[in-house]
Amino acid sequence: MPEEEQAWFPKEEVLSYEEMLRVLRVGAGLGIKKVRVTGGEPLTRPGVADFCAQISRIPGIQQVGISTNGTLLSKLEQGETIAARLVKAGVYSANISLDSLDRSSYQRTTGRDLLPKVLEGIDAAISAGFRAIHLNCVLMKNQTDREFVPLINYAYEKGLLLRFIELMPVSTQEVLSENNFLSTHAAKQMVEQHYGELIPLPDFKTNGPATYYAIPGTEQKIGFIGAMTNLHFCESCNKLRLTSDGKLRPCLGSYLEFDLKERLRAGCTDEELADFIHGVVARKPKEHDFRHNYQPNRRMIAIGG
Template sequence: MAEKMEFLPKTELLSLEELDRIASIFISLGVEKIRITGGEPLVRKNIDSLFSSLSKKTQLKELTLTTNASQLKKKASMLKESGVKRINVSLDSLNPTTFKKMTRIGVLENVLEGIEHAISVGFEKIKLNTVLMRGINDHEQFDLINYAIEHDLDISFIEEMPLGETDFERKITAISNKDVLEKIKGKYSISKISMTTGGPSNYWQIDGTKTRIGLISPHSHNFCEDCNRVRISCKGELFLCLGQEEKIELLPLLRDHPDNDQPIKEAIIASMKIKPISHDFDLKQSRPAVVRFMSHTGG
């Protein structure tokens, strides 16, 4: 997120009912997997009702969540009852001081308690998402992997993406997953596996454990040729690529046509024609590839 966030008025945001309607429209067009993400989706007032409604859509094969785990102690049981089988947890540090520095307001103890509660609830899989940054948390790579092994979790390392203006230089802090993998191979016995979750990760199994390591590498191993994802922002913007600015405004269509889904369906179908071939991430550029922050379109 930006250092100084300006939050939008409620009238500019999709209501939970509008989010549910958009989901239903995408499902009617053949979408079988939906991920709820953020920001932090579990802080949204009455979010339980959205999960409850989505759980009743029989054509939806997979409902997943990306969370910072701060609310999991309160929400894990609801999520399990709503049919969420897999969750991703953003966790970049196991050091309380570093964690607070990176998240600005996060309390590591709450997050770890949330993860442990989610484990006790019994999701099919919980995966940690970690962005290693040189000179900030890269020395914790093995600590995070060992935490995952200890708790039978998966972990994915995501290369830092040039989204949004920041006070630090990403060409200095960014770490290639090629280097991450080499360090992993030097410490653990791992085997490449062909597992896919419909996302951009390449996976390795840590031999003798239940833990799988994923590498999401938009710089060192561009995955655009396999991308079939689109994103809906809280403002109803349909983004066709995380790393590009092309978008379709769905919120006006939803409100102009409260009883007719056809205009929204036609806009979604037409948007596929402008889905970019690739992002243009380049850490050597002095400005970010996209000025929009990650929090705007979700993790």
């Protein structure tokens, strides 16, 4: 896996919390109901819990979530964990990346020896009382195929939802090589070799595009997200992504991005901002470009997962 190195933007190029809140207020007026704060790692930005509290108070916003690598959730801030502060701020759900339970594999994949902090963070999230916690594992050949059982057992012990996600060429095309890519179909077969035939859960839904199953004989649910192999993957997508430097993207797997910051700082009215958002939604493609020799122009951490 490539190291995700991202140069820091100069402060003046990054949207302020006030600018983002204005966009969200206008978006809520257009019918946006759910907001997820992502990164990069969103918890590295000072004041993120207070920012989430302000989002949750916007009329029309029904649910606020956060996506994190988990390393800072157990950090103490103002006498309590960041996880606890987020829950008090009204954050409903936490998506936590957990690609491996093997410390050396985790370090090799992420470039950092932080698995113990991630596991502490997951425990802090459970203690804090998020309404939903999802563990996200990116499927990698010659790694995940050795860890299905430990990961599923860990999720079962913690009472958490676990999702397996196909690699996508968001940051680099190299992830789709024969040495790296593991499909959700192959992953499901490997899981069934150990647990038996998985039980489909067609009526179980979360905010994402996962297909869910139950592990036989348990209440444990696991999901598979097949962005590359599921040809119907994009049909229900209604997401927009606002990058930290003020670009509005209608699709993760597309080159399309529109400069919202320029309009904000040029003094546009809320009505003009609403028209701009409508225009971006109208440009949302029918499907992503990942299957068409997509050449990334931004790394994932600069878009938002």
